[in-house]
Amino acid sequence: MAPTTAAERLIVGDSVQLWLCRNEDLSEAEAVDLERRWLDERERATARRFVFDHDRGQYLVAHALVRRVLALHTGVAENQLGFWRSHRGRPFLEPPVGGWPFEDEGIDFNLSHTRGVNVIGVTSHRRVGVDVERLDREDVMTIDAVSEAFSPEEQQWLAGLPEGARRRGVLRLWTLKEAYAKARGLGLALPFDSFAFALDGERLRSFRPPRDDLGGRWQFVELEPMASTLLAAAVEVVGPDIPEVHLRTGFPWTPQPPLVLDMPVRADVEQYSRR
Numbered sequence: 001m002a003p004t005t006a007a008e009r010l011i012v013g014d015s016v017q018l019w020l021c022r023n024e025d026l027s028e029a030e031a032v033d034l035e036r037r038w039l040d041e042r043e044r045a046t047a048r049r050f051v052f053d054h055d056r057g058q059y060l061v062a063h064a065l066v067r068r069v070l071a072l073h074t075g076v077a078e079n080q081l082g083f084w085r086s087h088r089g090r091p092f093l094e095p096p097v098g099g100w101p102f103e104d105e106g107i108d109f110n111l112s113h114t115r116g117v118n119v120i121g122v123t124s125h126r127r128v129g130v131d132v133e134r135l136d137r138e139d140v141m142t143i144d145a146v147s148e149a150f151s152p153e154e155q156q157w158l159a160g161l162p163e164g165a166r167r168r169g170v171l172r173l174w175t176l177k178e179a180y181a182k183a184r185g186l187g188l189a190l191p192f193d194s195f196a197f198a199l200d201g202e203r204l205r206s207f208r209p210p211r212d213d214l215g216g217r218w219q220f221v222e223l224e225p226m227a228s229t230l231l232a233a234a235v236e237v238v239g240p241d242i243p244e245v246h247l248r249t250g251f252p253w254t255p256q257p258p259l260v261l262d263m264p265v266r267a268d269v270e271q272y273s274r275r
């Protein structure tokens, strides 16, 4: 595709942009075509290593989505975008030779993909982490096992939930924890019992950060953007303003106007955030 023009470019500004795309939003032929036209040699080599077609297909859609979304936000053509990865594997945008075509918004992004669903979060001059999980995953044993890695207060909260609500509780905590760990760039290297979320019905009440961080530095969004799908984003707080959350769905050949949501403010940081 031709580079995004100034008129087409989507400015992130003081918002969090969430883009959700199901695998079926791109046909198999389109995904293969975009692999050839947009993905770099490293991505193509990764795609070749998947044993199962559905895993390869998921990877292609996720990485085509990353390139399309970042092209829309930066104005750099999809196949010209460059990336570098931290020693823990977190990808970052590489500034192009000759500089960004438009104002450098200090874009940060994060990707999550799971069983047919891909999500990318994009922010400007702050960090973002996202995680998406399916509620209808069949690995019940794994659900029990993952909660054992949680903090004592989270395990206590889960133990008090009715049987039918526990699975959802575990996955809500898991998506929040992964989103935070991914915003920090630490992933699973961050012990999941070193920080905790307190949930209250459908609301996030408080966040106890790990010892090396401040709770007020982060805001969190929890969404169920489609049936049986939980999405969480961790967003760094920069300055006094609470960013808006913009959600778009589908593969963004031509991006549609977003659904605009308010970023929920936790009771335990309300004062800090509104100062």
Ligand SMILES: CC(C)(COP(=O)(O)OP(=O)(O)OC[C@H]1O[C@@H](n2cnc3c(N)ncnc32)[C@H](O)[C@@H]1OP(=O)(O)O)[C@@H](O)C(=O)NCCC(=O)NCCS
Residues within 6 Å of the ligand: 062, 087, 088, 089, 090, 091, 110, 111, 112, 113, 114, 130, 131, 132, 178, 181, 182, 183, 184, 185, 186, 187, 188, 189
């Ligand atoms: C990041 C991690 C939590 C991903 O978990 P997951 O549930 O399997 O996957 P998700 O779909 O939510 O996210 C995967 C995406 O997160 C991004 N990612 C990878 N490592 C990341 C990190 N450390 N922090 C933030 N994001 C990361 C990538 O874009 C990745 O997709 P890609 O590999 O297709 O580009 C996990 O793989 C991890 O902990 N990695 C770090 C491992 C590490 O510390 N390695 C050190 C060298 S041994």
